Amino acid sequence: MSTRRTTLSGHTFEFPSLVELMAKATPARSGDVLAGCAAESAAERVAAQTVLADLPLATFLEEQVVGYEEDDVTRLILDTHDAAAFAPVASLTVGDFRDRLLAWAAAGDEAAISGLARGLTPEMVAAVSKLMRNADLVAVGRRTRVVTGLRSTLGLPGRLASRLQPNHPTDDPVGVTASIVDGLLQGSGDAVIGINPATDSPARTVALLELVDAVIRRYDIPTQSCVLAHVTTTLRALEQGAPVDLVFQSVAGTQAANRGFGVTLDLLAQARAGALELGRGTVGRNVTYFETGQGSALSADAHRGIGGRPVDQQTLECRAYAVARHFEPLLVNTVVGFIGPEYLYDGKQVVRAGLEDHFCGKLLGLPMGVDVCYTNHAEVDADDTDSLMLLLGAAGCSFLIAVPGSDDVMLHYQSLSFSDVLTARQVLGLRPAPEFEEWLARMDLLDDGGRVRDLAPDAPTARALLAAAAR
Amino acid sequence: MSTLPGRSGDNGPDPWAVLRGATRARVALGRAGDGLPTARELEFRLAHAVARDAVHTALDPEVVRAGLDGLPVVEVHSAAADRAEYLQRPDLGRRLAPGWSLPRPEADVAIVLADGLSPRAVHEHGAALTTALLDRLADWSVGPVVLAAQARVALGDEIGAALGARVVLVLIGERPGLSAADSLGIYLTWAPRPGRTDSERNCVSNVRPPHGLGYAEAADLVLRLLEGARELGASGVALKDEGPSLPSESGHRSPPGIPAGADPRTG
Known part of the structure; x- marks a missing residue:
């Protein structure tokens, strides 16, 4: 495990482990402060995001956040990882991955995005989300198809x-x-x-x-x-x-x-x-x-x-x-x-x-x-x-x-x-x-425009369902 | 525009009354387009506002003192500086701020009135419930009433230990809901000391006459728990058969996403 660092505006920020890097790159929330892992300044948060953006996605297959030996969720994640599904993004950094997702989303390429699922680990997905703004999360989510x-x-x-x-x-x-x-x-x-x-x-x-x-x-x-x-x-x-x-x-x-x-x-x-x-x-x-x-x-x-x-x-x-x-x-x-x-x-x-x-x-x-x-x-x-x-x-x-x-x-x-x-x-x-x-x-619950009716209580459907409630 | 008749017609021919009569849930509210009719919207808004105000009212020691009729009261403050910190740092609400000192009367029972998530509950029921408890504790020596600000249940462990008490009763404002913003809960912990867990406590919940548990009824329950704990030399799950143990969120009613043991209301 190596210390990662970056210098922003003349100040050097160091992140001794992947666990800390991930935590400090996370947009602010009280739970991380309570846990004692949140970034201590706004600049430190961006520094962590900057380091995270340059991290190859494949890092998450070699370096864990929660140990493989002691945790069955980690074992499940790594033992079921699908290398073929991962292949299209295997050479990308986290930052490149964000850019790629946004490009696919803008092009409406649902197949490219949705096909990655089994090749991605939760840590990869968490990492890229930490670099995304709310609108990015909406844009890509909209083009991810799960039926x-x-x-x-x-x-x-x-x-x-x-x-x-x-x-x-x-x-x-x-x-x-x-x-x-x-x-x-x-x-x-x-x-x-x-x-x-x-x-x-x-x-x-x-x-x-x-x-x-x-x-x-x-x-x-x-x-x-x-x-x-x-x-x-x-x-x-x-x-x-x-x-x-x-x-x-x-x-x-x-x-x-x-x-x-x-x-x-x-x-x-x-x-x-x-x-x-x-x-x-x-x-x-x-x-x-x-x-x-x-x-x-x-x-x-x-x-x-x-x-x-x-x-x-x-x-x-x-x-x-x-x-x-x-x-x-x-x-x-x-x-x-x-x-x-x-x-x-x-x-x-x-x-x-x-x-x-x-x-x-x-x-x-x-x-x-x-x-x-x-x-x-x-x-x-x-x-x-x-x-x-x-x-x-x-x-x-x-x-x-x-x-x-x-x-x-x-x-x-x-x-x-x-x-x-x-x-x-x-x-x-x-x-x-x-x-x-x-x-x-x-059930006659929709009007001609397909909108759910504002039902009068004596409508036959309402009466039938209300009678059911009365029993 | 709402298509529904007013809510007052429950006894009339209003078929929606069947739904309304069947549950406390907010059913058959009617609609204005795809939204709520104004009157229903304002009812909901008021319920939320009352709950919010209950959370954010500051604990006023004078209100409690006035109700306690000259009984000695000691005031303490948790390590949470203000409401915002209290809400985000439950760990700070579980320990005393530096610099507060407590007497050491070595009494059997310590009574702590804690604001918790509803200072309003302490204002409305704290003194009366304390009086009802004292009326039943003739057999026990009782230390001064401790009034704790920005306090969680577990702050009672440190207070009870400092007072040298055999048992601590924490009377604490419960998390306000839309239908009740002034519920007081009572947590009993035998041999209090920092580090006690929720499973080592017993709880009597929802003290708020006339809608919830009455003072006398609650105090009787607590007395039975106290006697059971004295006999057993312990409180918590071991006392389960003698009275109610920690209810609701701590066990099978675990709300979504919260494992057993967490107590989001007051913990």
Whole structure:
């Protein structure tokens, strides 16, 4: 490991390791300050970016941020690296790679960008993102194509799907159903109807799975359900023959952090195999769903790399994507703004992190969505989340999470609302997933212009769905 | 323009009332184009504003002293200089700023009133809850009430150790939500000393009469936990069967992206 240095404006900056170089090149955020790895001045940050720009991409295949021997995520990354996919950019530096991506994006060459995924490591992608401005992240993200499917097809050009998140503080079936109906009537739910259960009880998980499955079957909705219980709970539900569409798990970028989540790669493989065996897909076979978020490793005190040095939270986030992509997910989303101001302090940091996560996940081959959200103790409000939502829509984000009226009454934070997603679609000319759009039309929920109707309560569809909620 | 009738018609023929009656979630809000109708938008904005104000209100010692009716109060400050630093550096909120001194009464119980993420909760419920606790602690010696500014739960470990207390009770403002900005939580830690972990604490959450737990009810729960901890010589998960252990975010309700053990509300 060699010290890298540069002299800018007469001052020499030294970066003794790749871990420190990556951290100091990261745009400012509170989590890296908390971890003690952030650049100590604005000039030091640019110096690190300058050094990083000259680093050959191939460096990341030889020099690690988190050790190969002690971390199974690093082993997964390097052992599954696809040299043929890497070949088109193998001779580039990080800075050249940025320029190349921007050129491909401007030319609309989706194949060139999207074909790289298996040849890129999370560290390469994190590195190039650190050199990019927000608009760069949008421009390249928009031209990175990742299409997945189970009973709806996600990631197609010109589409923006949403996860309908009908959480309830006690998992009350009527309460959950009311939120599902509210979301469906506003054109949400094409990515998934996904519930965070209030308890991790296997019986409750099965009951919720059966409830959503019944709604989906009764109205023949081309979407999938998910109860976001721990993977071990989903395994038990599978054993009991529950209607499991998707295996969910929160994952992080180090083996130690995943241990904190109670997850191993073997467990994930086992659960995925169980869900695949059920054969519940109609248009595809992607049966996993992962959530991630910058700061999760640090909050578990599992954020250290080579030499015990703290790794920056954005690089660790990208490593979580390597875990996710190994299991060919239908959906992956970062939860940006939930974890608190000690990781992302204000609207500027949240917007930046959301765009980075989307870009990096997609470039690595993930069907990337975002939970655009905030808590009341962060310097973030709905104006900030509006901005991020519209930027993500422009960036070709696969799906956004939406809850009734932006207020998640179980997890106690604010996400987007169902009507926010309609706004993003309207402003940017985006449409729901094709199968779901056909269903909305069949249910008479769309007007002649394809817009989700402002429903009068006595409309036949509204009456039918409301009656379902009443049961 | 909203196509929905007003929310007052819940008893009338309004079919959306079915949805609204089924959940506390903000369903059936109606739309103005693809946005929210103005009235709904302002309701939401007000809820957020109240929560924000609760976070950013400064702890006012005089408000608490007035409610404690002449009881001795010692004021301390964490190493977090101001609110912005407090919010970004939870590590600083867990230790005392240099220069603050505490008496050493070697009492059984130390009571710490901590602003946490809602100083407003301390203003509204801190003194009354402390009084309810003192009423039930006849069996125990109690040190002076410590009022801690820019404080996290774990600051109680250092304070309890400095006071020589056998157990510390930290009464702390919980993270404001849209529906409740004045919840107080109580964290009990046996044999407090710096380095204690969340799994070594027990918690009684959501003290905010009349909507949440009442003072007497909460104090009764704490007394039972105290007696259990004394018998066991420990608090935390070992005390689990005797009372509630750390709820919500610390365990199976882990919100997205947060592993067990982190407590984003107050930690």
